[in-house]
Amino acid sequence: MPTDTNNKPLGNPTLHSSGKLPATQAPRPALAALAIFLDLDGTLAPIAATPDEAHVPVATLHLLDDLYRASAGSLAIVSGRDSPDIDRLLGPLILPYAALHGARIRMPDGKIETLNVPQESLQDISAMAENRLRNLPGTILERKALSVALHYRNAPEFEDEIRRLAADALLKHHSVFEVQEGKMVVEIKPRGASKAKAIEHFMGIAPFQGRIPLFVGDDLTDESAFGIVNALDGISIKIGPGDTQANWRLDDPPALTAWLSSLLAAHVSNGGNASLDGRHGYE
Numbered sequence: 666m667p668t669d670t671n672n673k674p675l676g677n678p679t680l681h682s683s684g685k686l687p688a689t690q691a692p693r694p695a696l697a698a699l700a701i702f703l704d705l706d707g708t709l710a711p712i713a714a715t716p717d718e719a720h721v722p723v724a725t726l727h728l729l730d731d732l733y734r735a736s737a738g739s740l741a742i743v744s745g746r747d748s749p750d751i752d753r754l755l756g757p758l759i760l761p762y763a764a765l766h767g768a769r770i771r772m773p774d775g776k777i778e779t780l781n782v783p784q785e786s787l788q789d790i791s792a793m794a795e796n797r798l799r800n801l802p803g804t805i806l807e808r809k810a811l812s813v814a815l816h817y818r819n820a821p822e823f824e825d826e827i828r829r830l831a832a833d834a835l836l837k838h839h840s841v842f843e844v845q846e847g848k849m850v851v852e853i854k855p856r857g858a859s860k861a862k863a864i865e866h867f868m869g870i871a872p873f874q875g876r877i878p879l880f881v882g883d884d885l886t887d888e889s890a891f892g893i894v895n896a897l898d899g900i901s902i903k904i905g906p907g908d909t910q911a912n913w914r915l916d917d918p919p920a921l922t923a924w925l926s927s928l929l930a931a932h933v934s935n936g937g938n939a940s941l942d943g944r945h946g947y948e
């Protein structure tokens with residue numbers, strides 16, 4: 666039975682139409698006890714027609730800043746995006762992150778750890794993708810430091826072609842790369858990199874260590890993270906519809922910001938403040 670911040674049962678939860686409980690009825694640990702991990706696209710930034718058009722609303726940036734402080738820095742972004750994109754989308758905030766599906770991590774002290782990936786293989790895949798996508802108008806090739814994303818949101822008729830392209834690319838490079846499907850996208854990412862491993866890594870270090878992990882995501886790449894968070898007795902929340910192993914669900918990014926704001930409000934009404942000396946842009 667879910668409980669509130671005082672461990673009181675919340676009563677009879679009503680199932681979300683999807684068969685998952687709405688996260689409004691999830692346990693609500695104090696922010697000081699939480700390790701907060703948030704996906705970016707589809708979770709903080711509403712899905713847009715192209716990667717460049719996505720943005721995080723300003724009110725969400727302020728909320729993240731407050732949560733970061735109130736949780737004493739125990740908040741990280743866990744995304745498939747490349748690292749410069751994460752900083753651009755969240756600017757002026759500079760937050761710990763796992764970028765590129767966990768292949769690159771910025772630790773709480775600012776140090777960056779990157780998986781070793783053979784650049785020749787990546788270039789080979791990129792060149793092949795560029796060549797074949799030329800014949801698929803409306804598709805987008807997103808080149809990232811350690812992966813490539815093949816987008817078909819604006820050309821759904823090429824979904825099968827894109828899947829074939831990714832499979833062909835892996836014929837030669839499957840020992841170091843693997844396919845990650847997502848929302849109207851097929852990505853070729855470093856084999857073994859995962860959001861689950863990134864969260865495990867963060868959970869082994871301060872200030873995350875010893876806290877209850879919370880992860881919120883919306884997409885297939887988030888499923889491994891839901892799995893590890895469940896295994897650690899944390900709180901896993903899926904944004905939007907679709908099968909998931911997350912334990913809770915919220916409808917969309919505004920529902921998430923409302924829920925996170927309520928955690929912050931409980932923190933403030935319990936006498937908490939948001940006090941971490943600022944590397945952030947909102948002083």
Ligand SMILES: O=P(O)(O)OC[C@H]1O[C@H](O[C@H]2O[C@H](CO)[C@@H](O)[C@H](O)[C@H]2O)[C@H](O)[C@@H](O)[C@@H]1O
Nearest residue numbers: 705706712713714715716719744745746848850
């Ligand atoms: O792990 P995430 O932070 O959710 O990133 C996953 C991928 O998100 C981006 O693509 C998705 O969002 C785009 C903008 O809304 C949308 O146009 C696209 O269809 C989605 O698949 C991003 O471009 C990828 O690099 C991320 O891996």
